[in-house]
Amino acid sequence: ALTLPIATTGEPILTRVAKPVTEFNQQLVQLTQQMLSTLLAAKGVGIAAPQVHSNMAVFIMASHPNERYPDAPKMDPIVVINPSIIEQSSQQVIGEEGCLSIPNTRINIARADQITVKYQTRYGQWQQQTLRGFVARIFLHEYDHLQGITLLEREQ
Numbered sequence: 001a002l003t004l005p006i007a008t009t010g011e012p013i014l015t016r017v018a019k020p021v022t023e024f025n026q027q028l029v030q031l032t033q034q035m036l037s038t039l040l041a042a043k044g045v046g047i048a049a050p051q052v053h054s055n056m057a058v059f060i061m062a063s064h065p066n067e068r069y070p071d072a073p074k075m076d077p078i079v080v081i082n083p084s085i086i087e088q089s090s091q092q093v094i095g096e097e098g099c100l101s102i103p104n105t106r107i108n109i110a111r112a113d114q115i116t117v118k119y120q121t122r123y124g125q126w127q128q129q130t131l132r133g134f135v136a137r138i139f140l141h142e143y144d145h146l147q148g149i150t151l152l153e154r155e156q
């Protein structure tokens, strides 16, 4: 699967609310494959469809240890479709984040340390999970992208 161009700050697609996925078809599978290869090539830990110019409510989380988060869990990439946040802990943690759409920028962001989320897999199956720490941070960062929100809008 080839990589896709990544939208950067100023491109309208990054400010729009993504649309729910209703067709779990081959086109969706192909999009997720291209998002994954784009993510891996960019050495990111997450990527959302709007970042590759698609307005679908889809993102991929792929935590792995990195210089900023050396104890980040190594996990198989998770495709998240039509996500919703059911619960967020009031306890927040400040952490440094980057964004593939905002090159050479690192911003400290406060995020809930624990969240309960619901989403569909690439086969349309509903999952409900509790996420903590860095993986919760990635989920919230990508979920923001689906609402047209980036780090720049969250910066205090």
Ligand SMILES: O=C(O)C[C@@H](Cc1ccccc1)[C@H](O)SCc1ccccc1
Binding pocket: 043, 044, 045, 046, 047, 048, 066, 068, 069, 096, 097, 098, 099, 100, 101, 137, 138, 141, 142, 145
């Ligand atoms: O732009 C994106 O959505 C991908 C970000 C995701 C991210 C989420 C939470 C915290 C940091 C980044 C990229 O992974 S940016 C590259 C990166 C990788 C590891 C740590 C920091 C930045």
Ligand SMILES: [Zn+2]
Binding pocket: 098, 099, 100, 101, 141, 145
């Ligand atoms: Zn981002």
